[in-house]
Amino acid sequence: MRILTWNLWGRYGPWERRQEAIAATLAEVDPDVCGFQEVWGTRGRNLAADLAERLGLYWCWAIAAQSGRGDDDGDLFNGNAVLSRWPIAAQNEVRLPTDDPGEGRVAVAARIDAPGGVLPMVTTHLTFRPGGSQVRLPQVRQLASFVAEEAADCAYPPVVTGDLNAEPDSDELRLLGGLLTAPTVPGLVLLDAWRYADPGDPGFTWDRRNGYQADTMIPDSRIDYILVGLARQGRGRVRSARLAGTAPVDGVWPSDHFAVVADLRN
Template identity: 55%
Template structure:
């Protein structure tokens, strides 16, 4: 099972050109499931996740931010929403959203989205999230991860496939908040990357990343629970993607993370289905 997580940088920058570049990267990757953050939905123009799903022949699930106003002020357009989305080769048979805890002065509607996927032989509990980005808000992200861990625990049961938790954590691997997720028996897939593989997903080589003197960081993750029977869900490979321009346009200010997980003996990918909602 090929898993991708990617923050799509909402409606910032040359978003119409970036939209095409995002599609080109995903089409080349041929993922089975994608966790997306900073997905736009406009009164005119539809929903980016729905459009991507239609172009790729995937099902999709979407959860909108309940507090998009801070985002909208940044582009001076109150008609564009923001949220998280899941694209899946298999039907989404269950879904739920969690609004992450945050003090009022930092509240811009960050959330976690859960989707249970009807994959061949096993239903997959899949999650994608987007933690607060304030630089000095590690304690806030710590509380958000604690809430996320409870959310995962509430929805992981009833399948032999381990939970898969993806997203933009806005924190490096050695931070308290990311280590807290590991304490919940969720392992960072990046430990399976090849030696010396480029790892940063917030990269100052990307022209959309502000040159503020801060170092490049890995802040986007695929985490997976302990493997199920026969190694079900074991990480086979992981790498970065979407980390360069497509026809001269960088797709996002983040690179994507791609992880290949073991689906068990005899499992095969299903044919792409019609888009869901």
């Protein structure tokens, strides 16, 4: 089972050409389940719907916030989405707390009818702010409670993906991992799939190698994650992890983030 997470950068930059590069990258990686962040949608169009149609996948989407006007399509919204090779039996969402009334954050969950049973898949995008751990920690606590509820009585462990805007040794990841401190929800242990990657690869998903990051003041960072609960009867065990979307497609970088890909035991 191949899982991918990717921040798709909304409608920034050459977004129409980027959409083609995103679709081409996904076709090459061939994921079974995707978690996307910064997915734009308008009254008449939706990036998740377009990608799902191209790739022959099921999809669901949750709005995080309105982000402007969408040209001829009216209001432009930003959100998170799940795409799946297998049917999505149910979806749910939860708002995450912020200290900014103008900021919207959401986690979206999909219960996927995978070959071995129900896979609980959650994706989210936490607050971006250097030094903003005090904002993200309440978001993580809300997220963990939501994940635990969605993962109850499922054949697979929960898979949580997203742009968490936090480094691997941050309090945010420690609370979700439950390995270096008590987990937010007793018994909910989410393993960082990157621990199964090439140990020589730092896994930076925010990287100055990216053509859109030439002027960034943020250092190279690993802030995008695939987190997996403890395997259930072998299902969901992480086999490997790697990056994707790390090069231009026909001269266009797909996103300002690199994607993370993990292969799990089905």
